[in-house]
Amino acid sequence: MQAEESTGRGRTRFAASDALRPRAHAAIPGGAHTYAKGDDQYPVLAPGFIARGLGCHVWDVDGNKFTEYGMGLRAVALGHAFPSVVAAVSRQMKLGTNFTRPSPLEVECAENLLEVVPGADMAKFTKDGSSATTAAVRLARGYTGRDLVGFCVEHPFFSYDDWAIGPTALNAGIPRDVTRLTLTFHYNDLASVAALFSAHPGRIAALVLEAARDVEPAKGFLAGLRELCHRNGALLIIDEMITGFRWPQRSAQLHYGVEADLSAFGKALGNGFAISALVGKREIMRLGGFEDDCDRVFLLSTTHGAETHALAAALAVMETYRSEPVVETLERQGQRLKAGIESAVARHGLGGHFQLAGLPANLAYACRDRDGTTSQIFRSLFLQETIRRGVLAPSLVVSYSHSDADIDQTVEAIDGALGVYRRALEDGPEAYLVGRPVQPVFRRRSPGSRLSGGSHPLAADH
Ligand SMILES: Cc1ncc(COP(=O)(O)O)c(C=O)c1O
Numbered sequence: 001m002q003a004e005e006s007t008g009r010g011r012t013r014f015a016a017s018d019a020l021r022p023r024a025h026a027a028i029p030g031g032a033h034t035y036a037k038g039d040d041q042y043p044v045l046a047p048g049f050i051a052r053g054l055g056c057h058v059w060d061v062d063g064n065k066f067t068e069y070g071m072g073l074r075a076v077a078l079g080h081a082f083p084s085v086v087a088a089v090s091r092q093m094k095l096g097t098n099f100t101r102p103s104p105l106e107v108e109c110a111e112n113l114l115e116v117v118p119g120a121d122m123a124k125f126t127k128d129g130s131s132a133t134t135a136a137v138r139l140a141r142g143y144t145g146r147d148l149v150g151f152c153v154e155h156p157f158f159s160y161d162d163w164a165i166g167p168t169a170l171n172a173g174i175p176r177d178v179t180r181l182t183l184t185f186h187y188n189d190l191a192s193v194a195a196l197f198s199a200h201p202g203r204i205a206a207l208v209l210e211a212a213r214d215v216e217p218a219k220g221f222l223a224g225l226r227e228l229c230h231r232n233g234a235l236l237i238i239d240e241m242i243t244g245f246r247w248p249q250r251s252a253q254l255h256y257g258v259e260a261d262l263s264a265f266g267k268a269l270g271n272g273f274a275i276s277a278l279v280g281k282r283e284i285m286r287l288g289g290f291e292d293d294c295d296r297v298f299l300l301s302t303t304h305g306a307e308t309h310a311l312a313a314a315l316a317v318m319e320t321y322r323s324e325p326v327v328e329t330l331e332r333q334g335q336r337l338k339a340g341i342e343s344a345v346a347r348h349g350l351g352g353h354f355q356l357a358g359l360p361a362n363l364a365y366a367c368r369d370r371d372g373t374t375s376q377i378f379r380s381l382f383l384q385e386t387i388r389r390g391v392l393a394p395s396l397v398v399s400y401s402h403s404d405a406d407i408d409q410t411v412e413a414i415d416g417a418l419g420v421y422r423r424a425l426e427d428g429p430e431a432y433l434v435g436r437p438v439q440p441v442f443r444r445r446s447p448g449s450r451l452s453g454g455s456h457p458l459a460a461d462h
Helices: 015-027 083-093 104-114 129-144 190-199 221-231 252-256 282-288 308-323 326-347 376-388 404-427
Strands: 050-054 057-060 065-068 122-126 148-152 182-185 204-209 235-239 262-265 276-280 354-357 364-367
Touching (some): 065 404, 083 308, 104 122, 104 276, 104 308, 122 282, 129 148, 129 262, 129 276, 129 282, 190 221, 204 221, 221 235, 276 282, 326 354, 326 404, 364 376, 376 404
Parallel strands (some): 148 182, 148 204, 204 235
Antiparallel strands (some): 050 057, 057 065, 122 276
């Protein structure tokens, strides 16, 4: 136990983080290489830098230990430094990581991944999810000869590329002509999809969505969406960055019984190592090959796309999912966490103010103020008070390494944090929050002027 824990103030000493912060901001725009990890996403009393992780625990540079529920932006589904993955990676690293011709691991890994994607025949690997979804969009445009693409507006993030960031508030640097090519539709709303196709007949290349996020698909929605896409000559692209290797059966497409034309995987596939994939039907994917009867598409050809140690990580991950009850455990521990938090919320009478969303294996939460409006200052307070109690929870995403005891201690910590939340609803959150509140990622200017509202309550990963 850390010294500060025994003082009763909890984890409130972040001297080493505070010392490193100015250097980070001097050397890196925003002080971090991912917005979701940035200082503006956390209250002042928070660990600024994580030194190491093991299982579901991390230690910051001050030596504070946390049970964590962000899990590398949902990439680390097995747990930090998961032994069989680390062993496979280090074995491979000693054999070399990047050659002049392909490694046989590329074939093995593609064949393994295709097992979890019904209807997909081919796969191509890259390093991050954004490149994979963007490749799907380019391929769909090449295949259909159309420029427009539509995405589901309730889903917070698909890619850092222009087609996906153009319609957001953070679109400086993206030509308007590019942004105009991106349209939106609503989840579980086939009428909005039909309206989109009627408004742009013969012009939409593809629709992109997650099969599920905080809300599951209504009966017939995914099948209806697929049917509408095909009737209108467009492709269906499913982003499985989060659902892949987290949802029951390892893919949303298997779980919900839907076949996308193209889909994208990443995150949990590498358990923290950089690997992602575009998978899809041969008829479409072959445009990225050497076919001479069609115009070829330049598809995901990168220097590091198939680094062998990342492929070894993915193979070890997929083997673990085959031989151990990973998705079942994610579901069970998520349920345990959900039930514990829900009874704490009820005990504190916070039903309208602290709300869980999402499937058990992928829980997020929304913090609301006295009026029930999504609130950055209450989110900041919740983060501050859970951090104080040894829990780092930008989301409430469990891993295979979270034990019953970890979950139960977390529920106890959240119960304590919600006690402060309750009092803050009466006295005002400023009385309890140390320093400035957090800010939404997608704001045009910084520092933002809004203290509440404005961000997607589930947005956490970009
Ligand atoms: C649903 C979804 N798609 C795509 C991405 C982009 O993945 P990456 O950050 O690996 O580029 C993310 C990242 O958070 C995501 O959550």
